[in-house]
Amino acid sequence: MKPRVLVSREVFDETLAMLGEHFDIESNQADIRRSSGELAAALADKDGAVISTSDRVDAALLDQCPRLKIVANVGVGYNNLDLPAITAHGVMATNTPGVLTDSVADYTFGLVIATCRRMTEGEHYLREGQWKGTYLKQMLGMDVHGATLGIIGFGRIGQTVAKRARGFDMNILYHNRQRLGPAEEARHEAHYRGKNDLLREADIVVLLTPYTPESHHMIGAAEIALMKPTAVLINVARGGIVDDAGLIEALAAQRIRGAGMDVYENEPALDPGFLRLKNVVLSPHLASASEPTRKAMANTAARNCIAALTGSTPPNLLNPEVKPRR
Ligand code: 8YV
Numbered sequence: 001m002k003p004r005v006l007v008s009r010e011v012f013d014e015t016l017a018m019l020g021e022h023f024d025i026e027s028n029q030a031d032i033r034r035s036s037g038e039l040a041a042a043l044a045d046k047d048g049a050v051i052s053t054s055d056r057v058d059a060a061l062l063d064q065c066p067r068l069k070i071v072a073n074v075g076v077g078y079n080n081l082d083l084p085a086i087t088a089h090g091v092m093a094t095n096t097p098g099v100l101t102d103s104v105a106d107y108t109f110g111l112v113i114a115t116c117r118r119m120t121e122g123e124h125y126l127r128e129g130q131w132k133g134t135y136l137k138q139m140l141g142m143d144v145h146g147a148t149l150g151i152i153g154f155g156r157i158g159q160t161v162a163k164r165a166r167g168f169d170m171n172i173l174y175h176n177r178q179r180l181g182p183a184e185e186a187r188h189e190a191h192y193r194g195k196n197d198l199l200r201e202a203d204i205v206v207l208l209t210p211y212t213p214e215s216h217h218m219i220g221a222a223e224i225a226l227m228k229p230t231a232v233l234i235n236v237a238r239g240g241i242v243d244d245a246g247l248i249e250a251l252a253a254q255r256i257r258g259a260g261m262d263v264y265e266n267e268p269a270l271d272p273g274f275l276r277l278k279n280v281v282l283s284p285h286l287a288s289a290s291e292p293t294r295k296a297m298a299n300t301a302a303r304n305c306i307a308a309l310t311g312s313t314p315p316n317l318l319n320p321e322v323k324p325r326r
Contacts, residue, residue, distance in 0.1 A: 003047035003309045004067075008039065008055050011074070015050075015298040022306050023048070040064040048305045050298075053077055057093075059085035069324075070308035072301040075288075076100060076157075077238060078318060079211040087319045094304035094316040098156060099296035100288040105160035107287040108236045111260035112149075112204055114281045115232045117141040118258075121278050142203065142230060142257065145169050150202025152195065152218070153209030153237060154180065154188075161206060162188045173198050199226040204234065211238035221246035224256060232258045236287045239264040248273035251280055262287050 005023040007016065010031035019025050026042065028034075034042065036056055043049055043065045051057065053075035062068065062085060070092045073081060078095045086093045114120055118141045125131055125139070145168045151158045154176040162172050172190040174180075175198045185192065195218075199205060205227065209215050219233065220243035227233070233256060235242050244265045250256055258279040264270035267285060274280055288294065304314035311324050 004045060005048040005050065005305060005309070006042050006046045007050045008034065008042070009052040011050070011298040012295050014295070015302050018299060018302045019050070019305065022310065036061060043068060048072070048309050050074060050301045050305050053080050056080050057086060058082040062086065062089040062091065070094070070305055070314070072305040072308070072314070074297050074301045077210060079238060081318070083319055087322055090322055092308045092314060092322045092324065093318045094301065094308070094314045095318060096297045096300040097316060099300050100293045101156045101160050103290045103293040104157050104236065104287040105164055107262070108157070108161050108206060108208070108234065109164050111234050111236065111262060111281060111283065112206065113144055115234065115258050115260035116144050116204065120281045144204070147171070147203040148173060148201055150175070150193070150198040150205045152198065152205065152207050154190065155208065158208040159188055161208065162190050173202055196223070196226055199223055202231060203228065204232050206234045207237045207241055209237055209241060211240055215241050217241070217243045219243065219247070221250065224250045227256050229254070229256060231256050232260065234260040236262045239267050244271045245273070248277065251277050254279070
């Protein structure tokens with residue numbers, strides 16, 4: 001009997017072909033969204049799952065999936081996984097780090113430029129037929145080159161954003177759970193700051209930290225009040241790291257210049273307050289959405305699943321205390 005694997009959301013044909021060489025696959029190329037109950041039912045007779053970061057895996061689900069040995073996240077962030085519960089059920093969990101780093105760093109810079117230079121605001125203005133010709137003080141923004149960039153969360157993606165920032169002659173500050181060594185800081189031309197000092201000094205604050213109970217509402221009204229009135233905030237990490245209601249209130253009061261958002265609390269049901277604002281760029285969680293990168297993410301998850309169900313240790317195992325078993 002071939003192991004049975006669920007692919008919870010639409011993937012690329014090549015990913016299904018890769019998995020199909022080893023497993024009986026239940027796919028979802030119609031990309032129908034499942035409730036947690038429907039996901040549990042679909043997983044009840046499965047040995048493995050290739051899932052999206054919007055699929056929640058917790059004890060309640062795992063209790064209904066006695067055969068499950070691996071959950072392979074198609075994404076680097078894994079706040080959708082209750083890792084202690086997954087480990088307690090003897091199930092391996094994996095993610096897809098590295099393959100999306102450059103695409104997310106590119107997109108982050110796109111959001112930085114779009115927010116600082118009011119790019120989408122200008123497009124709406126034009127599309128609404130308001131543009132009557134150019135004039136000197138039209139829709140003035142702030143310069144990105146030479147500005148002070150503050151990166152909160154200085155992992156692979158944060159460091160890659162810093163690499164792009166050096167190309168813009170920016171002064172780079174970073175805050176991270178662990179401070180880097182002097183050689184590493186020198187290599188990235190990045191200066192360590194406590195979170196509040198970074199918020200006070202930066203012209204552009206970029207959030208790239210994992211979403212955990214500790215980082216929940218890491219940026220709320222009090223933190224935004226520390227920022228310069230000319231500063232912008234960019235969230236490409238996870239909804240919930242920012243208190244969206246507090247941010248909306250600050251943007252409406254123009255306590256900071258603007259924000260660029262790719263992730264939201266309760267997404268896709270983001271706070272409608274964002275939609276009434278001009279000084280925010282709104283993106284629907286697209287930071288890794290280049291075709292080569294999304295293919296690499298899906299195929300990486302597939303390889304993790306194949307390794308786990310053929311007795312090897314998956315390359316991106318998040319809970320090494322759980323051993324592969326057939
Ligand atoms: C995912 C992401 O693409 O990797 C992550 O953690 O958030 C994105 O790259 C997104 O979750 C959609 O699948």
